[in-house]
Amino acid sequence: MATDADTDAETGTVDAYDELTDRLERLTAVQGASGVLSWDQQVTMPEGGTPARSKQLSVLSSVSHEMLTDDRTAELLDACEGSDLTGQEEAVVRETRREYERAAAVPGELVEEISSTSSEALGAWEEARENDDFETFAPYLEDLVELKREYAEQIDPDRDPYAVLFEDYEPCLPLSQAEEILDTLKETLVPMIDEIRESDADVTTDAFEGTFDxxxxxxxxxxxxxxxxxxxxxxxxxxxxxxxxxxxxxxxxxxxxxxxxxxxxxxxxxxxxxxxxxxxxxxxxxxxxxxxxxxxxxxxxxxxxxxxxxxxxxxxxxxxxxxxxxxxxxxxxxxxxxxxxxxxNQVYEDNLIRVEADELTYHLHIVIRFEIERALIAGDLDVADVPEAWNDKYEEYLGLRPDTDSEGCLQDIHWSHGNFGYFPTYSLGSVLATxxxxxxxxxxxxxxxxxxxxxxxxxxxxxxxxxxxxxxxxxxxxxxxxxxxxxxxADHFVEYVREKYGDLYDLDESV
Amino acid sequence: MATDADTDAETGTVDAYDELTDRLERLTAVQGASGVLSWDQQVTMPEGGTPARSKQLSVLSSVSHEMLTDDRTAELLDACEGSDLTGQEEAVVRETRREYERAAAVPGELVEEISSTSSEALGAWEEARENDDFETFAPYLEDLVELKREYAEQIDPDRDPYAVLFEDYEPCLPLSQAEEILDTLKETLVPMIDEIRESDADVTTDAFEGTFDxxxxxxxxxxxxxxxxxxxxxxxxxxxxxxxxxxxxxxxxxxxxxxxxxxxxxxxxxxxxxxxxxxxxxxxxxxxxxxxxxxxxxxxxxxxxxxxxxxxxxxxxxxxxxxxxxxxxxxxxxxxxxxxxxxxNQVYEDNLIRVEADELTYHLHIVIRFEIERALIAGDLDVADVPEAWNDKYEEYLGLRPDTDSEGCLQDIHWSHGNFGYFPTYSLGSVLATxxxxxxxxxxxxxxxxxxxxxxxxxxxxxxxxxxxxxxxxxxxxxxxxxxxxxxxADHFVEYVREKYGDLYDLDESV
Incomplete structure (x- = not known):
C-alpha cells in the first residue's frame, strides 16, 4: 500500500496531513465498495452468488484493515499530532487515531476467528430460531462471548470489557451516560406502561384493517x-x-x-x-x-x-x-x-417482538437485551441461563412471558454476529431524537x-x-x-412520552 | 499486501504455488468487486452517485494493480517456474506471468494518464456524436493514439505496437493469424454482399412490424x-x-x-x-x-x-x-x-451502424475499424483524416457513404476508451463460433x-x-x-455463410 508521496512524514505537516487524507479517501472507497456489495447481496444478488460474494467481502475487509493499520498510518498520525492543525484537521486526526488504535490493537487472527465463528453462529441461530431450540445456538453464543471478551481485552485490559465493546458502535459517548439514560427509560416506562394497560381510554387500534396490496x-x-x-x-x-x-x-x-x-x-x-x-x-x-x-x-x-x-x-x-x-x-x-x-401510536398489550414494538415498550425490549448482554460479558450470567433470564425480565418489565425462545431470546440476529453493545444505540437514538x-x-x-x-x-x-x-x-x-x-x-424524551401518551391514554399526570 | 505465508519463496515450490494462488484469489476478488460496482453503475445506481463510484472504481483498480505488480508476485513466479508443476499449475503460472509482465512494464503514471484522458475523451466523444462535430473529439483521439503507442512501447519497443495493443484483448493469438482471418472475411463478403444486393430472391423482411410493448x-x-x-x-x-x-x-x-x-x-x-x-x-x-x-x-x-x-x-x-x-x-x-x-437474417441494404448490422455486413464494419486503427497506431493515418478514410472504406466495401460523422466514425464508444485492438475480437469470435x-x-x-x-x-x-x-x-x-x-x-465461417445466404438469396454457387 505504498503511495507516491514522500515516505518521510517528518518533512512537513501539510504533506503528512495530505497523505493521511489521501489514505483515508482510499480507505473510504474500499469500505464504500464493500457497502455496495452488501447492498447488492441483500437486494439484487441471485442466491447462488454467495460463495463469490463472501470471498469478495472478506478480501475487501482485509484490504481496508491493512490500509488502516499499516505502519505508515501511525507515522502520519504522529507527524500530524505534533503540529499546527485547524479544528477540522484536528478532528480528522482524532477520529483516525481512534480507529487506528482499535484496529491495530486486535490481532488479525482474532478478527478472523470472530468473523468465521459469526458465520457459523448465524447458521446455527437461524436453525435454532426455526426449531425453537436454544441448545443449537448456545455453544456458538458461548464462543462469541468468549471471543468478544478477548477482543475487548486486546483493546484495553484495564477497562470494563462491555464498555470497550460498546465503543464499536458508539465510540465517543461514555457508557455510564448511556446507562443513566437507559435507567431513566426503565424507571419511566415500566410504571407508565402498567398504567396504560389499566387505562379505560378508547384508543382506536383498527384504522388499517384489511388487505393492502x-x-x-x-x-x-x-x-x-x-x-x-x-x-x-x-x-x-x-x-x-x-x-x-x-x-x-x-x-x-x-x-x-x-x-x-x-x-x-x-x-x-x-x-x-x-x-x-x-x-x-x-x-x-x-x-x-x-x-x-x-x-x-x-x-x-x-x-x-x-x-x-x-x-x-x-x-x-x-x-x-x-x-x-x-x-x-x-x-x-x-x-x-x-x-x-x-x-x-397504540401501545401493544401482548407484543413480545422488538421490531414490532410501539414507541414505549420498544425501550424495555432494549433494556432487557442491554442488561443480559452486560451480564454475559461480565461473566455474571451463563449462556445456558439466558432464556430464563430473558423470560423473567419480560415478565418483570412488560408483564409478558414468552412461551418459546423463538419469540424470546432467539428473536434478534445481533448476538449471532457477536454484536454486544449495539442494542443500546437504538434507545439512545430515540432519546436524542426528542x-x-x-x-x-x-x-x-x-x-x-x-x-x-x-x-x-x-x-x-x-x-x-x-x-x-x-x-x-x-x-x-x-x-x-x-x-x-x-x-x-433523557429529559426531553420523558417529557415527550408523558405528554403524548398521557393525552392518548388519559394518564394521571403524576406518572 | 504482505501475507502470513513464509516470505522466503525459495523454501518450497508447494508453498510458493499456494501463496501465488492465494494472491490470485485475492486479486480476483478485488476485480470481481469492481465488476459488481460497474454492473451497479450501469443498472441500478442513481445518477448522482457518479463521483463516489468513480473514486471507488479507481481505488479498486489501483489496489488490484498493486497486488499484481508487487515484487512478491515476481518472486513467487520465479520460484514456481523453476520447479516441478502439474499441467494445470503450469497454466496458472503461465497466465499470471503474462499478466504480471504487462502490468509491471507500464508505469503507473502512464496508466493514470490513459485513464484520465479516456474519461475526458468519453465526454468529448458524446458531445461530438451529439453535435456531429468530429473536431471536438479529434484532439482527444490524437492524445489517446499517442498514449497507447507509448503504452505499447513500454511493453515491448521492438514489436509492432498494434500487435502489442491487440494482446490486451486477445493475448494468446498471433495478430498475423487474426489478420489472415479478417482478410478472408473481406474477400469473401464484399463480393457476396454485392451479389445479394443484386439478387431477385424474395426474402421476407417484415415478419415483425408494429409496436411491441x-x-x-x-x-x-x-x-x-x-x-x-x-x-x-x-x-x-x-x-x-x-x-x-x-x-x-x-x-x-x-x-x-x-x-x-x-x-x-x-x-x-x-x-x-x-x-x-x-x-x-x-x-x-x-x-x-x-x-x-x-x-x-x-x-x-x-x-x-x-x-x-x-x-x-x-x-x-x-x-x-x-x-x-x-x-x-x-x-x-x-x-x-x-x-x-x-x-x-435479412441482409440490410443501407445500414451504416455496426450494432444494427446483419451477420454478413457486420464483419465489413469490423474490417474497416481494424484497418483504420492499425493505420492510426502505425502513424500511416492522421486523426484529422479519419472521417474521410472511414467514409471511403464504407463506400468501397459496403457501397454506402455516411452523410454525417455521427453515423460514421463517431458511432462507436471504443476509441474514446482508447481501446485500439478490441474490434477484431468481435469478428474472430463469430468465425470461431461456426x-x-x-x-x-x-x-x-x-x-x-x-x-x-x-x-x-x-x-x-x-x-x-x-x-x-x-x-x-x-x-x-x-x-x-x-x-x-x-x-x-475461417473455413467453417466461409462455408456457413455460403450455404446459408446462398440458399436465402439464391446465390450462384461460385461466389
Missing part, C-alpha cells in the same frame, strides 16, 4: 419518500428481507418490506429509513472520504431515523397531512386523521404547522445546519450541546 | 432465457443502455434494452448475452479465483455469445421452436417460422433436431466439456484444436 404499498412508500424530500437523483427504494439504508452523500439507498396485512409497518419503516438516508445525503460532499464527510456514530444516526419516524411520522399533525396520500393508494381507508394517529426535535421546534416558527402542511424545508435546513454538515467533526456530546444547547440526556 | 418483450426475454437453460439461481436479467454480461461462475447477470418497434433487437441481444453468461457459469467453481476458473479471452468469449446468437438463434430450426413462445407474448405476430427466419458449432454438430447425433425441439442439453454438455471447463488452461489455438480437431481458421 404490496405494489400499492410500494407506490405509497415512494409518494411519502418524495413528499418528505428524498432526493431520487441520489437514491432508490428497493425491497429486502430487513429494511436498511446504505450509502454515502452521493448515493444513499433505502429498502423496505411489505406485509399485506400491515401497511403501517412498511410506511413507518420507510419514514425511518428516510431519516437515515437524509442524514447521509446531507453530509458535506466536498469532504467525501474523510471523517468530516462521514456520519457521527450509531446513536446520532438512529436519532435521525427516529426523529422522522416518531417525532414527525407518528405525530397527529403528520397524520392530518399524510392521510390523503394514503387514500390515493387505498381509498377504502375511512379512518379519520385522529383515528389513524391513534392506531399508529431532544433534537425540541431544539428544532424552538428555532422554527411553527414546526407543527409545517408538518401539518407537509412543509419540511425548515426542518431539513435545521438538521442540515445543526447535525449533518458537521460529519464527524464533533464527538457526540459536543454535537448535541452545539445543536440543542444542553447536554445529552 | 417493452414489458412484454421483457417477459419474452425471460422466457427465452429460461428455455435456453439460463440458471436463474445464479443470474438475473436487467435493462441497461447497452446490453452486457457481468459476473463469474456463481453469479453471472445479463442485461438488454428494448426498442418497441424492433422486438428482434432485444431478443437476439438476449440470446447473445446468454451465450456469454452460459460460458462464465460453466467455468469450474472449484477453481474460482485462478486462471483455471476464468474464461479464455475475448475471441473465445465472443464465440460463445455468437454461437448462441447466430448458429442457434438465427437458424431455421430455432425459429420453428421459438415462434410459439414469441406468440405467447405477441399473439398478433402471424408470420410463419420460415418468414420469421428470413426476417431475422467452427465450434460444426464440431459440436459432428459429435451430437441430431443437433438441428435438438434445436428444433428446444432440447439444448447435448449442446450444453458439448460446450461445457470442450470449452468452459478448461477455463484459461489452454491458449486460444490449443483450446480450439482440442475442441474441434483443427487449427483456428
Amino acid at each position: 404490496a405494489d400499492e404499498q410500494e407506490a405509497l412508500s415512494r409518494d411519502v419518500l418524495t413528499d418528505l424530500g428524498y432526493d431520487w437523483e441520489h437514491g432508490r427504494l428497493d425491497v429486502s428481507s430487513h429494511p436498511f439504508t446504505s450509502g454515502n452523500q452521493f448515493d444513499c439507498r433505502v429498502t423496505t418490506r411489505f406485509d399485506e396485512s400491515d401497511p403501517l409497518g412498511a410506511l413507518m419503516s420507510t419514514v425511518h429509513e428516510f431519516g437515515h438516508a437524509f442524514y447521509n445525503l446531507g453530509l458535506p460532499r466536498e469532504q467525501f472520504g474523510t471523517p468530516l464527510g462521514e456520519s457521527r456514530d450509531l446513536s446520532v444516526h438512529e436519532s435521525q431515523s427516529r426523529l422522522w419516524e416518531n417525532q414527525v411520522g407518528r405525530s397527529a399533525a403528520f397524520w392530518e397531512h399524510v392521510l390523503p396520500t394514503v387514500r390515493e393508494q387505498f381509498p377504502d381507508v375511512d379512518a379519520s386523521a385522529e383515528e389513524a394517529y391513534e392506531s399508529a 431532544q433534537l426535535y425540541d431544539a428544532a421546534d424552538d428555532d422554527i416558527d411553527d414546526l407543527e404547522g409545517d408538518v401539518r402542511n407537509g412543509e419540511f424545508g425548515a426542518l431539513h435546513d435545521w438538521l442540515r445546519e445543526n447535525v449533518h454538515r458537521h460529519g464527524a467533526r464533533y464527538e457526540t456530546n459536543e454535537l448535541v450541546e452545539r445543536a440543542t444547547g444542553e447536554p445529552f440526556g | 417493452a414489458d412484454e418483450q421483457e417477459a419474452l426475454s425471460r422466457d427465452v432465457l429460461t428455455d435456453l437453460g439460463y440458471d436463474w439461481e445464479h443470474g438475473r436479467l436487467d435493462v441497461s443502455s447497452h446490453p452486457f454480461t457481468s459476473g463469474n461462475q456463481f453469479d453471472c447477470r445479463v442485461t438488454t434494452r428494448f426498442d418497441e418497434s424492433d422486438p428482434l433487437g432485444a431478443l437476439m441481444s438476449t440470446v447473445h448475452e446468454f451465450g456469454h453468461a452460459f460460458y462464465n457459469l460453466g467455468l469450474p467453481r472449484e477453481q474460482f479465483g485462478t486462471p483455471l476458473g476464468e474464461s479464455r479471452d475475448l475471441s473465445v468469449h465472443e464465440s460463445q455469445s455468437r454461437l448462441w446468437e447466430n448458429q442457434v438463434g438465427r437458424s431455421a430450426a430455432f425459429w420453428e421452436h421459438v415462434l410459439p413462445t414469441v406468440r405467447e407474448q405477441f399473439p398478433d405476430v402471424d408470420a410463419s417460422a420460415e418468414e420469421a427466419y428470413e426476417s431475422a 467452427q465450434l458449432y460444426d464440431a459440436a454438430d459432428d459429435d451430437i447425433d441430431d443437433l438441428e433436431g435438438d434445436v428444433r425441439n428446444g432440447e439444448f442439453g447435448a449442446l450444453h454438455d458439448w460446450l461445457r466439456e470442450n470449452v468452459h471447463r478448461h477455463g484459461a488452461r489452454y491458449e486460444t489455438n490449443e483450446l480450439v484444436e482440442r475442441a474441434t480437431g483443427e487449427p483456428f481458421g
Whole structure:
C-alpha cells in the first residue's frame, strides 16, 4: 500500500496531513465498495452468488484493515499530532487515531476467528430460531462471548470489557451516560406502561384493517419518500428481507418490506429509513472520504431515523397531512386523521417482538437485551441461563412471558454476529431524537404547522445546519450541546412520552 | 499486501504455488468487486452517485494493480517456474506471468494518464456524436493514439505496437493469424454482399412490424432465457443502455434494452448475452479465483455469445421452436417460422451502424475499424483524416457513404476508451463460433433436431466439456484444436455463410 508521496512524514505537516487524507479517501472507497456489495447481496444478488460474494467481502475487509493499520498510518498520525492543525484537521486526526488504535490493537487472527465463528453462529441461530431450540445456538453464543471478551481485552485490559465493546458502535459517548439514560427509560416506562394497560381510554387500534396490496404499498412508500424530500437523483427504494439504508452523500439507498396485512409497518419503516438516508445525503460532499464527510456514530444516526419516524411520522399533525396520500393508494381507508394517529401510536398489550414494538415498550425490549448482554460479558450470567433470564425480565418489565425462545431470546440476529453493545444505540437514538426535535421546534416558527402542511424545508435546513454538515467533526456530546444547547440526556424524551401518551391514554399526570 | 505465508519463496515450490494462488484469489476478488460496482453503475445506481463510484472504481483498480505488480508476485513466479508443476499449475503460472509482465512494464503514471484522458475523451466523444462535430473529439483521439503507442512501447519497443495493443484483448493469438482471418472475411463478403444486393430472391423482411410493448418483450426475454437453460439461481436479467454480461461462475447477470418497434433487437441481444453468461457459469467453481476458473479471452468469449446468437438463434430450426413462445407474448405476430427466419437474417441494404448490422455486413464494419486503427497506431493515418478514410472504406466495401460523422466514425464508444485492438475480437469470435458449432454438430447425433425441439442439453454438455471447463488452461489455438480437431481458421465461417445466404438469396454457387 505504498503511495507516491514522500515516505518521510517528518518533512512537513501539510504533506503528512495530505497523505493521511489521501489514505483515508482510499480507505473510504474500499469500505464504500464493500457497502455496495452488501447492498447488492441483500437486494439484487441471485442466491447462488454467495460463495463469490463472501470471498469478495472478506478480501475487501482485509484490504481496508491493512490500509488502516499499516505502519505508515501511525507515522502520519504522529507527524500530524505534533503540529499546527485547524479544528477540522484536528478532528480528522482524532477520529483516525481512534480507529487506528482499535484496529491495530486486535490481532488479525482474532478478527478472523470472530468473523468465521459469526458465520457459523448465524447458521446455527437461524436453525435454532426455526426449531425453537436454544441448545443449537448456545455453544456458538458461548464462543462469541468468549471471543468478544478477548477482543475487548486486546483493546484495553484495564477497562470494563462491555464498555470497550460498546465503543464499536458508539465510540465517543461514555457508557455510564448511556446507562443513566437507559435507567431513566426503565424507571419511566415500566410504571407508565402498567398504567396504560389499566387505562379505560378508547384508543382506536383498527384504522388499517384489511388487505393492502404490496405494489400499492410500494407506490405509497415512494409518494411519502418524495413528499418528505428524498432526493431520487441520489437514491432508490428497493425491497429486502430487513429494511436498511446504505450509502454515502452521493448515493444513499433505502429498502423496505411489505406485509399485506400491515401497511403501517412498511410506511413507518420507510419514514425511518428516510431519516437515515437524509442524514447521509446531507453530509458535506466536498469532504467525501474523510471523517468530516462521514456520519457521527450509531446513536446520532438512529436519532435521525427516529426523529422522522416518531417525532414527525407518528405525530397527529403528520397524520392530518399524510392521510390523503394514503387514500390515493387505498381509498377504502375511512379512518379519520385522529383515528389513524391513534392506531399508529397504540401501545401493544401482548407484543413480545422488538421490531414490532410501539414507541414505549420498544425501550424495555432494549433494556432487557442491554442488561443480559452486560451480564454475559461480565461473566455474571451463563449462556445456558439466558432464556430464563430473558423470560423473567419480560415478565418483570412488560408483564409478558414468552412461551418459546423463538419469540424470546432467539428473536434478534445481533448476538449471532457477536454484536454486544449495539442494542443500546437504538434507545439512545430515540432519546436524542426528542431532544433534537425540541431544539428544532424552538428555532422554527411553527414546526407543527409545517408538518401539518407537509412543509419540511425548515426542518431539513435545521438538521442540515445543526447535525449533518458537521460529519464527524464533533464527538457526540459536543454535537448535541452545539445543536440543542444542553447536554445529552433523557429529559426531553420523558417529557415527550408523558405528554403524548398521557393525552392518548388519559394518564394521571403524576406518572 | 504482505501475507502470513513464509516470505522466503525459495523454501518450497508447494508453498510458493499456494501463496501465488492465494494472491490470485485475492486479486480476483478485488476485480470481481469492481465488476459488481460497474454492473451497479450501469443498472441500478442513481445518477448522482457518479463521483463516489468513480473514486471507488479507481481505488479498486489501483489496489488490484498493486497486488499484481508487487515484487512478491515476481518472486513467487520465479520460484514456481523453476520447479516441478502439474499441467494445470503450469497454466496458472503461465497466465499470471503474462499478466504480471504487462502490468509491471507500464508505469503507473502512464496508466493514470490513459485513464484520465479516456474519461475526458468519453465526454468529448458524446458531445461530438451529439453535435456531429468530429473536431471536438479529434484532439482527444490524437492524445489517446499517442498514449497507447507509448503504452505499447513500454511493453515491448521492438514489436509492432498494434500487435502489442491487440494482446490486451486477445493475448494468446498471433495478430498475423487474426489478420489472415479478417482478410478472408473481406474477400469473401464484399463480393457476396454485392451479389445479394443484386439478387431477385424474395426474402421476407417484415415478419415483425408494429409496436411491441417493452414489458412484454421483457417477459419474452425471460422466457427465452429460461428455455435456453439460463440458471436463474445464479443470474438475473436487467435493462441497461447497452446490453452486457457481468459476473463469474456463481453469479453471472445479463442485461438488454428494448426498442418497441424492433422486438428482434432485444431478443437476439438476449440470446447473445446468454451465450456469454452460459460460458462464465460453466467455468469450474472449484477453481474460482485462478486462471483455471476464468474464461479464455475475448475471441473465445465472443464465440460463445455468437454461437448462441447466430448458429442457434438465427437458424431455421430455432425459429420453428421459438415462434410459439414469441406468440405467447405477441399473439398478433402471424408470420410463419420460415418468414420469421428470413426476417431475422435479412441482409440490410443501407445500414451504416455496426450494432444494427446483419451477420454478413457486420464483419465489413469490423474490417474497416481494424484497418483504420492499425493505420492510426502505425502513424500511416492522421486523426484529422479519419472521417474521410472511414467514409471511403464504407463506400468501397459496403457501397454506402455516411452523410454525417455521427453515423460514421463517431458511432462507436471504443476509441474514446482508447481501446485500439478490441474490434477484431468481435469478428474472430463469430468465425470461431461456426467452427465450434460444426464440431459440436459432428459429435451430437441430431443437433438441428435438438434445436428444433428446444432440447439444448447435448449442446450444453458439448460446450461445457470442450470449452468452459478448461477455463484459461489452454491458449486460444490449443483450446480450439482440442475442441474441434483443427487449427483456428475461417473455413467453417466461409462455408456457413455460403450455404446459408446462398440458399436465402439464391446465390450462384461460385461466389
